Amino acid sequence: MSEAREILRLAVRLARAAGRIQRERYETAIQIGTKTAPIDLVTEVDHACEQLIVDTLARERPGDAVLAEEGRGGDSGRATWRWVIDPLDGTVNYAHGYPRFCVSIGVEQRDERAVGVVYDPLLDELYSAVRGAGATRNGRRIRVSDETEIGRSLLATGFSYDVRGSAQDNLDHFARMVKSARAVRRDGSAALDLCYVASGRLDGYWELKLHPWDVAAGFLIVEEAGGRVSDLRGGPPQRSGRETVATNGRIHDALLSRLSKSG
Ligand code: IPD
Ligand code: CA
Ligand code: CA
Numbered sequence: 001m002s003e004a005r006e007i008l009r010l011a012v013r014l015a016r017a018a019g020r021i022q023r024e025r026y027e028t029a030i031q032i033g034t035k036t037a038p039i040d041l042v043t044e045v046d047h048a049c050e051q052l053i054v055d056t057l058a059r060e061r062p063g064d065a066v067l068a069e070e071g072r073g074g075d076s077g078r079a080t081w082r083w084v085i086d087p088l089d090g091t092v093n094y095a096h097g098y099p100r101f102c103v104s105i106g107v108e109q110r111d112e113r114a115v116g117v118v119y120d121p122l123l124d125e126l127y128s129a130v131r132g133a134g135a136t137r138n139g140r141r142i143r144v145s146d147e148t149e150i151g152r153s154l155l156a157t158g159f160s161y162d163v164r165g166s167a168q169d170n171l172d173h174f175a176r177m178v179k180s181a182r183a184v185r186r187d188g189s190a191a192l193d194l195c196y197v198a199s200g201r202l203d204g205y206w207e208l209k210l211h212p213w214d215v216a217a218g219f220l221i222v223e224e225a226g227g228r229v230s231d232l233r234g235g236p237p238q239r240s241g242r243e244t245v246a247t248n249g250r251i252h253d254a255l256l257s258r259l260s261k262s263g
Contacts, residue, residue: 004114004130007061007081011105011117012128014056018049018087018103019121026122027097040161041091046070049087049103057083069213082108084216089118090189104191106216116217116224118191127195127221135198135224144227144248145200150258153203153251156185156193160209170208173259180258190244194218197246198225204248204255206232210241219246228252232259 022045031044047070054072057064065082066073073085083105088094090101099122107115116135118127127142129135135142147153155177163169177184185202187193190210196202198221219229219237228249229237234256238244247255 003081004109007107008115008117008128008130010056010060011083011107011115012119012126014053015103015105015117015119015126017052017056019119021045021048021052022088022094022101022103023121026094026099030095032095035161037161037164039092039164041095042070043088043091043095045094046088046091050085053085053087053103053105067212069211080110081114082111084108084212086191086211086213086216089191089214093188098188100187100189100192102189102192102195104213104217106213106218106220108216113216113220113223116220118195118217118221120192125195127198127217129198129217129221129224131220131224133224135221137195137199142199142225144198144222144225145203146250147203147248148250150180150251150254151182153181154183154185154201155181155255156187156196156202156205158186158188158190158193158207158210160207162209168208173206173208176258177255190214190241191218194222194246197227197248198222200248204246204251206245206255206259207241208243210244212239212241215239215241215244222246230256232256 065075065079068085086104094101102120193205229246231243
């Protein structure tokens with residue numbers, strides 16, 4: 001078995017294990033704190049999931065680098081493989097009992113996206129991709145949609161936790177797209193939004209000021225499902241997640257031009 005396939009197996013095992021924790025503690029009394037802003041939450045479940053994933057990686061893949069949202073990662077500097085982990089994407093949803101959240105695990109080989117796994121524990125939907133081998137949901141190949149018209153497209157977006165105080169708040173883009181698309185959703189999990197583009201449930205998605213752990217798995221899953229990912233000007237996708245546009249490819253340029261001021 002190739003090393004990427006072995007890593008996929010481990011990533012799937014870890015995503016399912018973290019997803020089990022999320023399912024078991026869903027709608028129970030959990031501790032909730034804040035991070036960068038009063039609306040930026042972190043729960044004991046974010047920490048428990050991250051601990052489980054990072055501890056297992058330390059045992060089973062001690063030479064690999066790890067970037068994990070809540071800070072448990074470590075980087076030897078010379079690692080070939082780098083795990084980029086969002087232990088619970090959709091924390092605000094989780095804290096409110098709103099049933100849309102997931103675990104996201106992306107793995108890069110020498111800075112290239114190699115493996116991506118996103119697991120929604122309530123729907124028991126596991127999305128995965130290996131570079132060059134396509135993308136799947138629960139083992140079945142997924143493809144982006146065929147839609148060519150923005151006016152018939154279902155889109156999604158999101159807003160960063162500095163939305164109350166920042167001028168770059170995505171609200172002008174949102175207003176413009178509400179008037180252009182069939183509908184625009186804001187459902188609170190960037191990693192699942194990307195997987196929904198990959199599987200054709202959404203035709204496109206954009207967001208500003210995401211982080212590497214939000215997009216590390218989802219970018220590869222969209223690409224391997226035949227979609228396109230870029231920054232706001234159509235340039236290469238940003239691993240930082242600062243500018244993210246992901247579509248079925250067919251509506252990509254139209255979405256970019258509408259998102260730009262002149263569009
Ligand atoms: C957030 C979610 C949300 C997006 C935010 C992210 P978190 O991640 O993905 O959909 O709009 O920008 O920060 O905090 O739940 O892991
Ligand atoms: Ca996230
Ligand atoms: Ca998170």
